[in-house]
Amino acid sequence: MEWWQAVVLAIVQGLTEFLPVSSSGHLVLVPRLFGWPDQGLAFDVAVHVGTLLAVLWYFRRDLLPLLLGLARFARGDRTDPYGRLAFNLGVATLPVGFVGLFFSDFIEASLRSPFVVAFQLAVFGVVLYLADRFGAHKRAETELSVTQALLIGCGQALALIPGTSRSGITMTVGLLAGLTREAAARFAFLLSVPGIALAGGYEGFKLATGAVASPVQLTEILIGMGVSALVGYACIHFFLRFIARIGFLPFTIYRLLLAAFIVWVFI
Numbered sequence: 001m002e003w004w005q006a007v008v009l010a011i012v013q014g015l016t017e018f019l020p021v022s023s024s025g026h027l028v029l030v031p032r033l034f035g036w037p038d039q040g041l042a043f044d045v046a047v048h049v050g051t052l053l054a055v056l057w058y059f060r061r062d063l064l065p066l067l068l069g070l071a072r073f074a075r076g077d078r079t080d081p082y083g084r085l086a087f088n089l090g091v092a093t094l095p096v097g098f099v100g101l102f103f104s105d106f107i108e109a110s111l112r113s114p115f116v117v118a119f120q121l122a123v124f125g126v127v128l129y130l131a132d133r134f135g136a137h138k139r140a141e142t143e144l145s146v147t148q149a150l151l152i153g154c155g156q157a158l159a160l161i162p163g164t165s166r167s168g169i170t171m172t173v174g175l176l177a178g179l180t181r182e183a184a185a186r187f188a189f190l191l192s193v194p195g196i197a198l199a200g201g202y203e204g205f206k207l208a209t210g211a212v213a214s215p216v217q218l219t220e221i222l223i224g225m226g227v228s229a230l231v232g233y234a235c236i237h238f239f240l241r242f243i244a245r246i247g248f249l250p251f252t253i254y255r256l257l258l259a260a261f262i263v264w265v266f267i
Contacts, residue, residue, distance in 0.1 A: 013047040014231025020168030025117040048200035050228030081142035092153030099157040114266035118259040120163030125255030132248040135175035141187040148177040
């Protein structure tokens with residue numbers, strides 16, 4: 001892989017990890033579309049680390065209150081909104097950990113096809129629009145119940161299938177739970193911290209143990225990590241700033257057009 005290909009793929013990851021358009025789907029499609037060699041597991045780990053750094057830095061002022069709130073929650077204080085939010089983020093992480101542990105190899109082997117990506121893009125793009133159109137848009141992310149947080153987590157687990165979009169499906173379920181657009185996005189982005197950490201950690205474990213061979217080129221690794229971090233941070237900033245005004249319809253249209261393009265080119 002050339003250095004400029006690493007830049008392109010890192011930009012794709014930084015944008016699509018947080019926009020509701022599926023980062024895994026784009027990382028499957030871009031190399032196939034241009035005939036590039038597979039970027040390898042090491043590069044995938046690097047860009048995941050980059051987007052993790054982006055969300056950690058963006059929400060850095062929230063992390064300590066979340067940790068302190070979680071400690072108070074564990075001692076029985078149920079009044080602290082940060083404590084409830086931190087607990088719900090933990091609950092919402094459980095499904096993706098379970099599904100990733102037991103089904104990730106099957107998903108990697110059987111569901112990384114253009115047809116699957118196109119289907120997931122189209123179906124869940126429409127579901128996202130409907131959730132935005134008919135959702136109550138009244139609640140903050142700190143007002144979620146444990147059951148609603150668990151349902152959002154089940155949505156995140158479904159996003160292990162390429163084309164679904166982790167941020168897209170978590171925002172969709174959040175909107176259906178009555179969250180405002182901004183609250184659904186904030187919860188999805190905060191949930192990405194353990195989600196991306198688990199995914200990157202699992203891929204890193206496979207790489208370290210030799211379960212998957214992937215040559216490591218330091219230049220590509222550093223480019224991928226740095227570019228995806230910078231682009232991811234900018235993406236979070238502008239998405240939260242403008243989502244209340246623009247809504248999710250543009251992303252639904254993009255997903256449908258991309259699905260049609262995939263069918264036209266690959267199927």
